[in-house]
Amino acid sequence: MTNSTPFYTEDHESFRSVVQQFAVNEIVPNIPEWEEAGEVSRELYKKAASVGIFGDGFDEEYGGHGQRDAIVRMIILQELSMAGSGGVVASILSNYIGLPPIQRSGSKEMKSRVLIPCLAGEAVAALAITEPSGGSDVARIQTTAKRDGEEFIVNGQKTFITSGMNANFFTVAVRTGDQGARGISLLLIEGDRPGLERTRLDKMGWLSSDTATLYFDDIRVPTTNLIGEENTGFSSIVNNFNAERIDMASQSIAFSRACYNDALDWSRNRETFGKRLADHQVIRHKFIEMDRQINAAQAWCELLSWRLNQGDNPVAEIAELKVQATTTFEFCARESAQILGGASYLKGSITERLYREVRVQAIGGGSEEIMRDLASRQLGI
Numbered sequence: 001m002t003n004s005t006p007f008y009t010e011d012h013e014s015f016r017s018v019v020q021q022f023a024v025n026e027i028v029p030n031i032p033e034w035e036e037a038g039e040v041s042r043e044l045y046k047k048a049a050s051v052g053i054f055g056d057g058f059d060e061e062y063g064g065h066g067q068r069d070a071i072v073r074m075i076i077l078q079e080l081s082m083a084g085s086g087g088v089v090a091s092i093l094s095n096y097i098g099l100p101p102i103q104r105s106g107s108k109e110m111k112s113r114v115l116i117p118c119l120a121g122e123a124v125a126a127l128a129i130t131e132p133s134g135g136s137d138v139a140r141i142q143t144t145a146k147r148d149g150e151e152f153i154v155n156g157q158k159t160f161i162t163s164g165m166n167a168n169f170f171t172v173a174v175r176t177g178d179q180g181a182r183g184i185s186l187l188l189i190e191g192d193r194p195g196l197e198r199t200r201l202d203k204m205g206w207l208s209s210d211t212a213t214l215y216f217d218d219i220r221v222p223t224t225n226l227i228g229e230e231n232t233g234f235s236s237i238v239n240n241f242n243a244e245r246i247d248m249a250s251q252s253i254a255f256s257r258a259c260y261n262d263a264l265d266w267s268r269n270r271e272t273f274g275k276r277l278a279d280h281q282v283i284r285h286k287f288i289e290m291d292r293q294i295n296a297a298q299a300w301c302e303l304l305s306w307r308l309n310q311g312d313n314p315v316a317e318i319a320e321l322k323v324q325a326t327t328t329f330e331f332c333a334r335e336s337a338q339i340l341g342g343a344s345y346l347k348g349s350i351t352e353r354l355y356r357e358v359r360v361q362a363i364g365g366g367s368e369e370i371m372r373d374l375a376s377r378q379l380g381i
């Protein structure tokens with residue numbers, strides 16, 4: 001992606017080269033195989049850990065790199081996304097949504113047990129909020145965790161869970177109290193607990209990411225697995241969403257750029273009506289429309305990342321940015337497909353894959369409708 005703004009230091013740029021190389025060497029050649037398999041290889045997590053992809057925002061004693069640097073996070077997400085597979089990025093980064101509540105509020109024992117193997121790429125974490133009854137209205141979750149002495153007994157279901165088939169640890173939103181936001185807690189549930197069943201979901205995109213429905217049937221979990229105080233999970237979920245949303249915006253912008261590059265390459269080699277496709281004015285204007293929207297979203301993303309690093313928390317703007325980035329991605333995937341013509345309809349190109357992956361960016365982690373609503377409430381409209 002871009003490297004010409006003052007937000008990036010030399011260290012950022014050398015780290016960008018490392019992630020770029022990782023994407024080119026370890027991701028790009030394997031995408032077709034992983035799409036076919038419905039999941040990435042476990043080796044990928046170890047390799048990602050070895051180049052420093054997991055450490056940002058986690059304590060050094062557990063293998064992290066210390067305080068979160070939103071610019072570093074943007075670099076990681078964008079360089080991985082330029083490989084052109086949202087499924088791969090989602091698989092690698094389910095740690096990014098599953099682990100932060102543990103970093104923020106988990107006990108020392110829990111951090112050692114979970115963060116150390118996950119940050120080393122030896123285990124995988126996932127976040128389980130969404131339920132079959134709905135994902136947007138998080139305050140209404142139905143999965144219950146009832147106290148029984150020193151244990152909780154968990155019953156319910158979660159669905160659409162990224163890395164749901166393969167995760168070793170789940171950060172799960174459960175109802176421990178009354179109805180509404182104040183009755184929700186976060187609970188660590190290990191993947192090998194008796195009573196946990198998983199079924200794989202077939203999807204239109206993110207084919208290399210294993211997505212699952214989880215069934216909790218009288219699972220017994222020690223109360224020490226509570227992440228933070230009982231009935232305070234909602235604010236932790238909201239915090240987590242905020243980070244996930246700027247991450248998804250960063251990805252969507254890079255996916256837009258990947259579509260642009262794919263179409264540019266094609267249009268410089270394809271001839272119609274006696275000249276290169278790129279020499280037709282209508283096609284050139286399509287590129288400028290894409291470039292214009294990508295640059296605008298990228299500039300905003302860099303600014304908001306920088307502001308996060310200054311201690312600011314621009315919730316409304318992050319929600320708006322997510323909408324800006326996903327609509328940009330939707331536009332670029334469509335325009336790139338138009339430029340590729342029939343070739344865009346054949347399996348295998350970056351454009352074909354990303355075209356199928358647009359929807360999840362616009363829905364997951366808070367849909368466009370929910371983002372607009374959140375921003376309007378934040379702005380007091």
Ligand SMILES: Cc1cc2nc3c(=O)[nH]c(=O)nc-3n(C[C@H](O)[C@H](O)[C@H](O)COP(=O)(O)OP(=O)(O)OC[C@H]3O[C@@H](n4cnc5c(N)ncnc54)[C@H](O)[C@@H]3O)c2cc1C
Nearest residue numbers: 127128129130134135136160161162363364365366367369
């Ligand atoms: C591939 C994939 C991976 C995912 N990974 C995870 C994961 O790892 N963990 C996890 O917990 N979840 C995950 N999700 C779930 C995702 O976060 C939800 O799909 C999302 O939050 C929307 O919830 P829903 O699908 O239940 O839609 P619903 O909440 O049923 O909403 C349906 C539609 O109605 C709109 N809508 C709802 N309420 C309103 C309103 N008040 N005003 C206007 N419009 C409204 C929504 O915007 C949406 O378009 C994943 C989803 C997908 C597709």
